[in-house]
Amino acid sequence: IIVITIVSWLYCLGLWIAISSLVFVQCVPSSSSALTASLTGSSSGNSASSNAMQSPQKRGSGAADLTKDQCNKTVDIFEDVSSPEVNSLNVGRPLTCWYRFRTLKGAPRDFVLRLRFKKFKVGTLLNATYCEGGYLQIVDGNAKTDVSNRREPGMFCGEAEQPQTFISETNYVKVLFHTDNFTDQTYFTFDSRAEQQTEVYLRYGQHPELYPNRRGEVVQGSYCEREYRDCRLQTCYVQSPAYPGLYPRALNCRYKLHTRQPYIKLYLQNEQFGVDGQRCENVMTCPIRPIGSGKEHCPYDWLAVYDGRDEHSPLIGKFCGLGKFPFSIIGTSQYMYVEFVTSPAGPLLNTGFHFNVGNWPGHVETAGIKHGICDWLLSSDSLKDSSASEGIFLSIAHWYPPNTSCSYHIKGRIGEIVRLYFPSFRINRIESPILKYDGDCGESLTIYDSDHPDPARIIKTFCDTFSRPMEKVDFVSTSPSLYVQFDSKTGSYSGSSLYYWAHYDFFNNTRFGDPVPNTLCDEVMYAWKHPGGKIRSPMNSLIFKRTGGADVRCPYKFVG
Template sequence: MFFLYFRFSLSKKVEKVEQGRSNQFRSTKTPLDYLPGPSCNRTYFGDVGRTYELEIRRPREDRLPFICHLNFTAGGGDLGDLIQLTFDTFTVGKFVSFTTEGCPDGHMSIQESERPLTGGQWCGSAWGYTVYYSETRSLNITLQLDRLSEQGIGYNFDFKLAYKFLKKGEAHLRYGNRSVASWRGDLVPGSYCDRILEGCDTRPCRIQSPNYPGVYPRNITCYYRVEHRQVQRGKHVLLAVRQRNSHKVHIKDQIVKYDRSQRVLRVWDQCNVVQDYLTVYDGGSTTDPVLVRLCGGDAVPDIVSSGNNMLLEFHTSPYDNPFHPVPLSFLPGFELEVQVLSVDARSHHYVRDVHHCEVLLTSFDSAYGILENPRHSLPPNTTCRYHFQGRTHEQVWLSFIKYHAAPADPAAYQLSAECNARLRIWDGRINSLPGQQMNVSLLGDFCKDEVPRLCDHTLLSNSSRFTRPCSPSESYVSSGSELTLEQTLKQGSVLFPLDFMVRYEFVNTMLEGAHVKGSDNPCDRVFSSSITSPSGGRFQSPRSVFYYGRGGAHNLSCVMRFEPNLGERVQLTFTRAKFGGRPCTTQKDARTGRLRCVHNLKLSNASTGVAELWISEYPWPGVQIPRDCMCSKLSDPQIITTFTSSVVEVNFTVTLMNITQDFNHFNFEGEYQFISTSSTEDVENCLKFKKERRLRGSSGYIELRSPMVRNRMTSMKYLLRSSVPMG
């Protein structure tokens, strides 16, 4: 590793220092009140691989203010490309503040060649093992001491460093190695550390603090703009930064303490002590939403933008004392990896408008689907509303397959008692504009450790295994055609990720006809002929999933009753029908011409279930005459026209449905027509003769004449009942 190489290459031996490869001298220990020697105001060169030591002696009080300039230049080739400075001993004045007049007695400043002056200062005493790596081939150190310590036993100046010249190819932590070279972006001309990174899908992009992996400069603001211009058709690009190695992130957040337990990522106001922080914007400008502001040290989770631009701002305070994280394996500053992600442009995996998180899902687009949390990070104080809008005859069925909102520690993150992540489920449409709310009820309100009803066993489903359907206690069903999920995140989703998956379905509740009075079954319907109603129409099996196996039902029985007026008969035309592939065929009886269901005798209905469509007549009230039966797929229209009864019923029965079956497996569609067949006089005669043809007794006779006498009924129905009780 680059860092370890620098650390262990230090030599305790005091080497000769070359000034312009001439004027050699040896640094020696002298009394602390010795006048500053020839070490100041010089340029230092050196050979690659050698370590040199340099000490600046404490000035006398009558020589104050003391100013010392040290230039270190890597001459290229064997003279190196970069400079490594290791501060073995550092005490310059005293440190009192990170932000305002923090170095009243004196300071050290570093200026790199070809970079603007930052004005940042270090003072006080150094903590730990402090190393500085240059960005350029030359840098200047300025030491300034304005006053000595007023206490006779204390000294506020003690400066000793070791310096070394390195080749760029040896700086593996910064630039990578020959097999994988890190790309740090293009430096913006005239800036100290602003960079632009693009094309990160084809090369390993890294965002690094200035002078990484050493201490970063003071009083700087760096802007890292990440862009991706080439977008594949049909895709939407997201940008992500992260660092899973915790030792590669340490942005100073407090006065340094030798306590490893203090290493944690901090956010927002917690970074105000030192005012060193990294801010991530969801876009290419500082006016875009802020996803997070970080400091401290730990692994950085994925921070994902909602589009193809991301801006990172690194800010440091003007004053500090040199430091290094503890233990030494942790590096000061930061390095973040950049990734380019893509999602389907038509999906709901990203928010179209980052300032207005509203998602609309309608049954016009899809009758069902899966809704997941956005694949990108959400800024603090975000409220996302997911509106489910069906047709007027539809309901919304929601099932949470998973839901997890990471908890936040109110003490650690200065949160109020209010929910960090709050989920509310509304039985209707909720508008984002105040004063426009509809009168909708709340189906659920969840905060902190509370979670909505879960149907998590659905996660066990795969291509070869199906799980049982979600029950009403594991899901939510709207009372009308609309429903709204409202998710609020007080702290955003970067450090407190939100992960949910919802299956939604728009359930068709339409049922033709009117409900049969006295029936508890909603799918029992009646179609009556009247002056105010049409003489015909369509009828079909119910399309609500809750009547079928996938909706939790095992059996289905629906009766559709057709009631013509006197002098009318019913004509039914079945246009299509499906019976789930049950072992049964529809055959026409050669003698009667009627349809009958022929079951496979080798299989038992008790094990395979029944799926049949029965058509029955009711010539007299309470007297049912089964007429036709269908049980196999119907592709061509089947017309039933020989009805002479006053009432006809169609009974659709399905038993033993499995958990995958619904109206796509069992269904029928048809048309009905009330047809006038008799005059008023014929109707009166018909009623008279119908009463005469209800026969009861031990024996009797029926007389048929041909040709038929006018004003008699054209169909001869007789009801024969035994006078002997059954059983």
């Protein structure tokens, strides 16, 4: 019997080789060692045996490929994968399908997988935190890859009729599909392809070999925690995982940013921001969420930016929405901390963000004492210690919250006066407000002839809505102090709408008599006040500068 069985198998093998280009022969030795053959293209009498063992077909056979829709298998790159057909064996029952991807032998390790979901409908999203009735999971990476989200891959659910793309961070991906009740209203279709990292230009940029840490250094054991050092233009990319494709669910990503010089700047360049911009594909049911900030506006997925080294630093904003990010975010130092959080479950939508990191060249060394973020004491003694003839201060170049007030108390010695002028001054509309304000003077700059903001001693006020800048015009105090105050009702993510470069200096205004009001240098000597004393030319050199080259006349009157 054993001999007959072996002969039967050998005969079957030879027959299969001879006619494999035409049909497929399935050989099953019976109890009597007879040969049983079934042709895949034959009559319905063989349908039972073909269901019991589906036969592998040649690649490219299209709809005739009976294996491509099976569950729980490793599939080839470029292969189309669809949910199984609904039949009497699976309809109305739970169904779980997983797929891994077979890569080509000899392929380089620096490739990623692009999965394109052509159609998708599974489960229902509840409260943006749970998928009811079914879900899709995308596991990116495993224990051997540098990063992996295998511990918390999250869930996608809902419906997507337009193609959606996921681009992995690693060369290993597993897709898992589950439904509690499989029907013809539950389906998915996707294909895949492998791409080298250099081909994903929007992620890695130009010449990625020159900037191996352009996307930051990965914190060991994490999926999306990264550290960036010494960032400058085009050397640091802060991106959502899987960018520019769909970002995964259940994320808690942290990015620590650093530049060599203040002020650190986070900005988008020609890319769209898409964090929780849509909760479903139908814009009538789920209107597009405009870009905004705040817990109420961003309850599910959000990007938080902190002004400092960690999450304990001041919160600049918590952002989400879809569209062109309208402004840059500028910190007050060399450090910034960014956190990206996504809900455990969500739609198969939204492609995240791509920020560049640099620094805003608005930092100058100011000779004075700083209190808080933007309050300064600029004294004559500090200026003398710096060996400079003039002091400089600039408008606020970094972010600040609504209702911010910044002051510059310019203080001279007894007998000195203060001169202030603006070599450069521009007044723009408020381009990046944190709080919208429709009234006049959302931001203003006021100069006081005083040592405090005295409304009775205002020299000039500039407003963002109606004032004209005054460049190279002297504002001179009548006492040793001048006080400058900037006020903002709106706040800003990227600096003041009143851009100015201010210079100040001090002049000796010592007089030996009583000054005559409304004159340049006239003095009166009263005998009962000054029985004896000095008389000399003006010590205030500003008098000679302000005449514009004309003659200077200083009458001195003596009253006995």
